[in-house]
Amino acid sequence: MKLDLKNGHVDMSHGSGGRAMADLIEGLFVKAFDNPVLATGDDQARLDVPKGMRLAMSTDSFVISPLFFPGGDIGSLAVHGTVNDVAMAGAKPLWLSAGFILEEGFPLKDLEKIVSSMAKAARDCGVQIVTGDTKVVEKGKGDGVYINTAGVGVLDPSLDLGPHRIVVGDAMIVNGTIGDHGMAVLARRENLDFEEPLLSDSAALADLVQSMIKSGASLHAMRDPTRGGLATALDELAGASGHGFQIEEKAIPIRTVVRGACEILGLDPLYIANEGKLLAFCPYDEAETLLAAMRAHPLGRDAALIGRVVEDKQHFVEMITPLGGRRLISRLAGEPLPRIC
Amino acid sequence: MKLDLKNGHVDMSHGSGGRAMADLIEGLFVKAFDNPVLATGDDQARLDVPKGMRLAMSTDSFVISPLFFPGGDIGSLAVHGTVNDVAMAGAKPLWLSAGFILEEGFPLKDLEKIVSSMAKAARDCGVQIVTGDTKVVEKGKGDGVYINTAGVGVLDPSLDLGPHRIVVGDAMIVNGTIGDHGMAVLARRENLDFEEPLLSDSAALADLVQSMIKSGASLHAMRDPTRGGLATALDELAGASGHGFQIEEKAIPIRTVVRGACEILGLDPLYIANEGKLLAFCPYDEAETLLAAMRAHPLGRDAALIGRVVEDKQHFVEMITPLGGRRLISRLAGEPLPRIC
Numbered sequence: 255m256k257l258d259l260k261n262g263h264v265d266m267s268h269g270s271g272g273r274a275m276a277d278l279i280e281g282l283f284v285k286a287f288d289n290p291v292l293a294t295g296d297d298q299a300r301l302d303v304p305k306g307m308r309l310a311m312s313t314d315s316f317v318i319s320p321l322f323f324p325g326g327d328i329g330s331l332a333v334h335g336t337v338n339d340v341a342m343a344g345a346k347p348l349w350l351s352a353g354f355i356l357e358e359g360f361p362l363k364d365l366e367k368i369v370s371s372m373a374k375a376a377r378d379c380g381v382q383i384v385t386g387d388t389k390v391v392e393k394g395k396g397d398g399v400y401i402n403t404a405g406v407g408v409l410d411p412s413l414d415l416g417p418h419r420i421v422v423g424d425a426m427i428v429n430g431t432i433g434d435h436g437m438a439v440l441a442r443r444e445n446l447d448f449e450e451p452l453l454s455d456s457a458a459l460a461d462l463v464q465s466m467i468k469s470g471a472s473l474h475a476m477r478d479p480t481r482g483g484l485a486t487a488l489d490e491l492a493g494a495s496g497h498g499f500q501i502e503e504k505a506i507p508i509r510t511v512v513r514g515a516c517e518i519l520g521l522d523p524l525y526i527a528n529e530g531k532l533l534a535f536c537p538y539d540e541a542e543t544l545l546a547a548m549r550a551h552p553l554g555r556d557a558a559l560i561g562r563v564v565e566d567k568q569h570f571v572e573m574i575t576p577l578g579g580r581r582l583i584s585r586l587a588g589e590p591l592p593r594i595c
Numbered sequence: 596m597k598l599d600l601k602n603g604h605v606d607m608s609h610g611s612g613g614r615a616m617a618d619l620i621e622g623l624f625v626k627a628f629d630n631p632v633l634a635t636g637d638d639q640a641r642l643d644v645p646k647g648m649r650l651a652m653s654t655d656s657f658v659i660s661p662l663f664f665p666g667g668d669i670g671s672l673a674v675h676g677t678v679n680d681v682a683m684a685g686a687k688p689l690w691l692s693a694g695f696i697l698e699e700g701f702p703l704k705d706l707e708k709i710v711s712s713m714a715k716a717a718r719d720c721g722v723q724i725v726t727g728d729t730k731v732v733e734k735g736k737g738d739g740v741y742i743n744t745a746g747v748g749v750l751d752p753s754l755d756l757g758p759h760r761i762v763v764g765d766a767m768i769v770n771g772t773i774g775d776h777g778m779a780v781l782a783r784r785e786n787l788d789f790e791e792p793l794l795s796d797s798a799a800l801a802d803l804v805q806s807m808i809k810s811g812a813s814l815h816a817m818r819d820p821t822r823g824g825l826a827t828a829l830d831e832l833a834g835a836s837g838h839g840f841q842i843e844e845k846a847i848p849i850r851t852v853v854r855g856a857c858e859i860l861g862l863d864p865l866y867i868a869n870e871g872k873l874l875a876f877c878p879y880d881e882a883e884t885l886l887a888a889m890r891a892h893p894l895g896r897d898a899a900l901i902g903r904v905v906e907d908k909q910h911f912v913e914m915i916t917p918l919g920g921r922r923l924i925s926r927l928a929g930e931p932l933p934r935i936c
Binding site: 266267269270271272273274275276294295296297298299300301302303307308309310311312313314315316317339340342343345349351352353354355384385386387389390391392394395396397400402404406409416417477478480481482483486490494527585586587592593 | 607608610611612613614615616617635636637638639640641642643644648649650651652653654655656657658680681683684686690692693694695696725726727728730731732733735736737738741743745747750757758818819821822823824827831835868926927928933934
């Protein structure tokens, strides 16, 4: 029973713990994720923490539909999503675990594509997939493949980033255009065509974060505005910081095609998911230093200062419209786009 | 929109990243898993590694059906399974991540039961659930709830356990009866009744492992025989160690009711999954020391020496039957029991 990656399909035996599962693990996962820790074949990875470092740990499950979308697929997304959550603490992500829930009948060639893309994404951002697990569920109890990744990174203990560090007067910076991921997935899902292609911004932000730290600007907090979009991240952070935020609508970078697609579909780009974006807080007079470092990085070319932290006991997020009007921004209540990540 | 844990159901908005998801996380997960790291509400946990320790990391996704079974449920199992994988390296598990994939329509009261059971299992074995994620999929794209946990533990760098340490002459020890978990789940799934109740052995082995380390016996390797059962673990370890194994059939502890149920159903208990068992290797003349330490622990009361490591270039696992016959044991090829964990 050789693993037929070209014409084969996932069957229940691939989750049995027996020979078929071992063939899948050795013939696909271990080969693609190629690293000495995983290659030991143990049920756990043993890892050395550089002296004096703390850890940052995060997890995400990915249930995105469709599995392949313009600008990425569930494999690259499963690396980027977790790497970014770890990086938002200022940590350097080093290790990932990967748990696959496969649906019986899923083509092995699609799985191979996803696993290769995952392996490439991990290599590109310098993390190793060091341990994993495979389960199989019956046809109709899943949707092709769901992936969980958990990530561990190392953190300089002198770095203490978080909403508790945000103070009145801080500048708020995004590293680029918002709404790209959600609109790309939606367009693919609904077979919508626009004059320009919509592309996910899915990317690992760990290297950009290291550049930001090295810039010397005093970073106070970072957050990646994924599900719920920029608006939800702003609302959460305002609440957690105990301050109000004031943002300038015209300062928020949005691609013309994304803005147009949102208008046609009646969606607000502020609530659309991003997978390669971060929101950063630093003292206002250090914003230029931080922006310069970000713009020198490929993932921060369109970085923009979008607002500032103000005194407000109600922790409102207020947006100043291009005509000078004011609009309150709250977090997403419903669900415009299910299974976006 | 208050969280109605008594009569409510999971809907797509619980995975949206918005207010409904925040309500679920704060009203259920953060409350149940109650610990200061999770309570920060950040997208990642920051953790301090005791000086001089290495890490051990592992992951498992749980897709068991049914979700509730005699002796446990998917929540306790999701803690035990990953804790055990970390512990098999000799590490002390400290932190878990938890990723939930919920099916639309799943009763919140069942989710609450599972989450409480998970919280209790974690408390009982001294691990903290420090970070998590919730996704929701449409009805018919999941099966109630799937849970992924990833675990990180700390490991004394002087401990080097693994199949590479197994040498000819080593004793092979199990901590108790085999086949209990798989048969309990199967009986519940198929509504089978036996004269005695079948109970899963699902348990966290981390504390037993610490007792074994403290016994002073030179542990060479450990493995938890889960999916594929004892036979598959033996076959894998023989291959990885480069030696042959000889086991005594009559020395393997099996509950009478499990043996009987297996006979009726035409199953071999050697291939049935365990969730609270481990297989340990140590020098033969230290086996009594190790056994004594194990038998003094509630999870090792029925510990037994079941065989020894022999020279064999083909790495066979040979079982000596009660009548003195010899039978070769290979790993599970097919799938007698799908979704057993």
